Amino acid sequence: MSRRTVPLLLAAATVAGLLVTAGSLPGAVPTASAASNEDCRPDGLARTAGAEVPYCQNYDTAGREKLGAEHSRRVIGYFTSWRTGKNGAPSYLVNNIPWDKVTHLNYAFAHVDKDSKVSVGPDGPDNPATGMDWPGVPGAELDPKLPYKGHFNLLTKYKAQHPDVKTLISIGGWAETGGVLNPDGKRDATGGYYKLTQSQADINTFADSVVAFLRKYGFNGADIDYEYATSANFAGNPDDYTISQAHRGDLVKGYVALMKTLREKLDAASAADGKYYMLTAAVSASGWLLRGVETYQVTQYLDYANMMSYDLHGSWNEYVGPNAALYDDGKDAELAFWSVYTTPQYEGMGYLNSDWAYHYFRGAMQAGRINLGVGFYTRGWQGVTGGTNGLWGTAALPDQSKCPPGTGGTVNSKVPCGNGAVGIDNLWHDSSAAGDEVPSGVNPMWHAKNLEKGVTPDYLAAYGLDPKDPKNQISGTYAANYSSTLAAPWLWNDQKKVFLSTEDENSLATKSKYVADKGLGGIMIWELAGDYGWSATANGGKGEYTFGTTLIDKINDGLRGSAPYGATKSNDTTPSDVLNVDVSYTGFALGDNNYPITPKLHLANNSGQAIPGGAKLEFDYGTSAPGSMSDQSGFGLSVTSKGHSGPNVGGLKGDFQHVSVTIPSWQSIPSGSSVDVTVRYYMPIATPSNYKLTFGGKSYALSTDNPRGSGGTQPTSTTTGPTTTTTTTTTTSNPCGAPEWASATVYTGGQTVSHNGHQWKARWWTQGDEPGSTGQWGVWQDLGAC
Structure with a gap:
């Protein structure tokens, strides 16, 4: 997600280490609210000790989010603060939102201020969030009973009319992850999340301020858009390199601390207020960025993850490809340059597509807590050579000494920066600090439709483009193209050699079916103001495309009537008995050095009992990585079942690679002790899950998975000298x-x-x-x- 268009509890009791719900403790008297709260907690969502979180306000007893009578899947729209109409460009206000077509609205953006608190800037009549008004605009009349004006006033007003729609404040974005975008459009690189997450005290201050912010303005939760907490070299906004580069090795650790603290503070507030507060995140979909995010340890704290499954190709380099392909086609020019298809360890698997990203996160969380991101905007190049109607061609900026910061050779001498489209092919452009147009081929889809139709629009000047300038005038034909293999459309102007990667009704129908069939939670849209509709002259319109609902209608059509989303992490039956055992992964190399990926699997036994030698540990990881995980510690870890192998043209076939390792007979793990196993794999995986530990003739789930309905029995043991004898005692009643x-x-x-x-x-x-x-x-x- 970017403002700028360059890429980038229920308290559980513990008895001898076994997690059990309060109602199952001897002598405990269960209450209806406590029982229902745990019953509604989503599988895998971390509990906050001591907080009786009202999960059932937001979730049903299967742990699925309540979305209202008209929706079985989420439709999440980002609404941006800056399309106010006050700058001369057409406005897109709260009254323009298709409220009956969305389940959630994310307001973009708030930021981290100099005092480590969430903020939308100083109050005043020019503040779009809290101070502006729009007199004379039908539907934008403010509610005078509220103590604030602006978009927040209108969001509160319209939300009262559409109570099933949830609103979240999105904090960060491309421009404000590491800084503050001032009302005059200038940016201060204050450090933002990069600085905040270096101090737990500052994290606490920030989390407390988020709680106060939600209470003050009536939001249902917070959406954290941190771009990016990764050790990948030169990732994120180049204006922030002075601080982000210096802390590459600490960013993931700080991100985890931030999200854990937010989860705990929001859960405590939920329990105190009797109102459930959500915590979500915009997450990267790029395999390159994700290799530097270790195992994305924050997934356990999220109600859901919004995959930014776009910005996968753009003019930051010369490789011309789709902004948001659903699948790989085995021909990605950027991946081919880096020998991804020919490196045996990768098995020909391409990682710049939505399907790959989904399976990455599916390894750590159920399908229903993952949302597919789609972009209602284009990315594009000019001067393209080669490829098929531009697709997989190249377009290097002719003068590589003029590459924008953070692109091409400015960060990697092997990769030329791209020749981004400009002028009429770059309507939603940003401006550099010097006021120059940033070339990137970014346009709302309604403008792309006008280009395709050959309509010269009347709004160019409002977006800073002189209509008399030849580069701002339509020439040539913008022909629509579509790859069914990629599920990706684009426009190709052969005369100008301009390639614009788009989104259209065909691609969104395919993506909606993908979401419905695979059980994903829904679709997230960046951003609502890019959708289109035809303004017919017969109806008093201008005979051109403008704001509309064509694409979101297609999404709703594709999701309507779909079955409830996938609510369990595992595809198999999970053991009902749970051991208090934690599994984590440590010791990652940084950035490009993190290959092959060789962290230590750290198994910590907190169960109160010894885990005997010979115990069998099993778990799953996503098919985003080949099924070749092994260990370097002599434990004999191996993949025993593969959900996918080989290239991923047309999509990955299964969800999981299944792993098994037997604790050596001599390696008993006493309670309070741990063991480390160095593992090796070759492509990024999110936190492995669905752990199962088997010994003494019985299998146990592990608390590290935060499983639903924790309960059952655990082994008891007697110890004489150095030998531990383990027996199993069953105390549960016959479930039949x-x-x-x-x-x-x-x-x-x-x-x-x-x-x-x-x-x-x-x-x-x-x-x-x-x-x-x-x-x-x-x-x-x-x-x-x-």
Whole structure:
């Protein structure tokens, strides 16, 4: 996500280390609210000790977010602060939002101020968030009862009319991750998140201010848009390199501390206010950036992740490709340059596409907590040579001494910077500090549609483009092209050799079906003001494309009626008994040195019992990395089942690579002790999940996964001298005490039945649906064998 168009608890009790809900403790009296709170907590979402979080306000008893009667998947729209109409350009205000077509609205952007607090700038009549008004604009009349004006006033007003829509304040973005964008458009590189996350005291101050901000303005949560907490060299805004480069080795650690603190503070506020506060994040989809984010340890703190599955190609280098391809086609010119397709360890897998990014995050969290990002804007080049109608051609800036900071040879001498499109092909351009146009081929989709139709628009001057300048006049034909392999459209002007990567109804229909079929949570849009509709002269219009809802309508059409999203991390039945064992990964090399990727798997036993030698540890990681993980510690770790192998043209086939390792017979792990295993893999993975530890004839889930409905039994042990003898004691009642399922009976959410030797819980109303036949996302949740 960028403002600028250059890329870039329920308190759980612990008994002898076993997590159990309060209601299962001996002598404990369960309360209805406590039981329902844990029942509603999403699988994998971290608890905050001591906070009785009202999860059931926001989630149902399957841990799925409540989205209102008209939606089974999220449609998240970013609404930006700067399209106010006060600068002469057409306005896009809160009343222009298609409120009936979205489930969430993210307001972009707030920032970190000099006092380490969240801020939208100084109050006053020029502040679009809290001070502006729009007299005479129908629908933009302010609510005089509110103590603030601006967009926040209108958001509060319209939200009262659409109570199912949730609003979040998005903090950061390209320009304000490491600085502050002032009202005059100038930017101060104050340090932002880069500075904030160096100090836990500052993080605490910031998190407290976020809570106060949400309470003051009525937002449902905070969306953290940190671009980027990665050790990748020269990532992020080049204006921030003086601080970001100096802290590359600390950025991930600080990011994790920030998100953990925010989760805890928001959970405490949720418990105190009786109102659930969300925490989300805009997350990178680029394999290059993600290699420097270790294992994306913040996923456990997020209600959901919004993948920025765009800005995957752009004029920061010469390689001409799609902004937001859904799939790889095996021909990506940038990946080919870096020998990705021919390096055996990569197995021909391309990592600059949405499908790869989804499977990266799927390794750490369920499909329903992942949203696919789409861009309602273009990126483009001029002077393109080679390729198929420009696709996978090259377009180097003729004078490489004039590359903008942070692009091409300014950060890597091997890669030329790109020749970004300008003028009429660059309507939504930014300006440099000197006031010059930044060439990048960025346009709202309504402007791209006018180019395609050959319409000379009347709004060029309002965007700083002189209509008399030849570069700002339409010439040649902008022909629409589409790759069904990539699910990516583009415009190609053969006369001008201009390539503009677009989004259209075909690509969004395909992406919506992808989201629906794979069980993703939904689609996130950057940004709503880029959508288009035709302004017909017959209806008093101008005979050109302008703001509209064509693309969001296509998204809603594709998601309407889809089944509930995937709510469980594992595709298999998870053991009902949970051991208090933590697994983490440490010791990553920085940036480009992080290859092959060789961290230490750190297993910490906090269970109160010894884990004996011979215990078997299993886990999954996403198919974003080949199924070739191994260890360098002599433990014999190996991938025992592959969800995918080989190239990923057309998409990765399965979700997980499954790993198994046996603790050596001589390596008992006493309680309070740990063991490290150095592992090796070759492409980025998000935090492995679905851990299972088996010994003494019984399997256990691990607390590190934050599993839903923690409970059951754990082993007891007796120790004589150095030898530990482990036995299993079972204290739970027979789960098949539940009544037998009957096809004619009506069941409602939360009711349990027994069927075919398993116990099942209904997630919602059902009749006639046989347990075991409805799939992992269906009505019946398998609680395990009786």
